[in-house]
Amino acid sequence: MTDDRAPGDEIDPALRTLDGDPLHGAAAVRDYFGDVYPRVLAFTEMLADQGVLRGLIGPRELTRVWERHILNSAAVVPFLGPGVTADVGSGAGLPGMVIAAMEPERSVVLIEPMERRVQWLLESARECGIENVTVLRGRAEEVRESVEADVITARAVASIDKLVKWCAPLLSEHGSMALLKGRSAADELERAKYALRKHHLAGEVLSAPTLEGLEPTTVVRLSR
Template identity: 30%
Template sequence: MTDRSALQTKLEQGIDALGLALPDAAVPRLLDYLALLERWNAAYNLTAIRDPSEMVIRHLLDSLAILPYVKGQTLADLGTGPGLPGIPLAIAAPGRQILLVDSNGKKVRFLREAIRALKLEGVRVVQSRVEDVEGQFDCVTARAFASLADMLTWGGHLLAPEGLWLAMKGKTPDDEFGGVPPEFVVHCTHALAVPGLGSAERHLVILGRAGDDRTARPRT
């Protein structure tokens, strides 16, 4: 098992490289989440990534890379799996109401335990298909969940009128832009530099409802 101090160093260096300033308790809580995920993963196969050091990069830092683009007081994380990016975002920027959505029972059981064990206030989970979820949210996140067309067709009703949809992708999904439903618009695409990821590409596609033509910009 990787030494926790080594994981902490890797995580802190990555957070610095991303230019983020997190609450004092965020790093130990992120590591507690990682330890819980590692334990459950041994029995329930929640993620294909087994090495905790790789989890720091591909789960924690990958999720935190979109933090500057998250807005509003409510967020829905669709197809969250073991809580990515929703739980790292909840730990890094507490105070937001976050709904984690997944249809997989094993993953939802893990999420409920994570919310309890980590005392994540304002975070709740629902086991459901995305199209059956109700409510509207200032921000919607989706990490490797589906094509832009499918995710907006299934979950577009969850986006508030002036909300932002943050779709986390690998390569720029140029072949998907033509399938975006007409009631939505692509604001912009950002290349994300995830520390430690090497040559692997990460992009964030920011969408909103048609008629809301603001350019989405990172928080300053």
């Protein structure tokens, strides 16, 4: 979700913080991320500082960055198999940058067609010390010759049938997809059955909890 504000518009620096987010600094968040918390924190603080300014998140989301964006993205990690992970339509770096921050040994490819978002991804990776990412500018269909992924992720990009059409050619022989979806995930999966059949994929809807008291994230896992 993005704001109507154009990138570069002046925003009060006092509003570009996580001070209003009740989860910021919470012990439960620190415990959830454990040793990787400093990297995740660095990215989260940079997203709060620059996200609205660059049109990556809306100003009303600053009070729930941890829940809505960071923990929501982190929820997919237990459902990722081993190997190279490609985040399609990475945008603000959700979930790709969060995955990379949490799993520094994993190679993560961030695929994003918009130049200003590519610059954001490059800058945030550099500033936050997240070194295990590669950023490619382009759509999934345009990077087929450059990417072979063992796992593909996507968040708020397109319907499942479209994602399968665009992304299945990027998968390795035994690759899988772990897509962050909303409450209509089961209906989307049903509508995608022909695309799944064509690409020899089977799908399941999974509940991905994070912190106690927060609504679980919905993950759609597609595998061969």
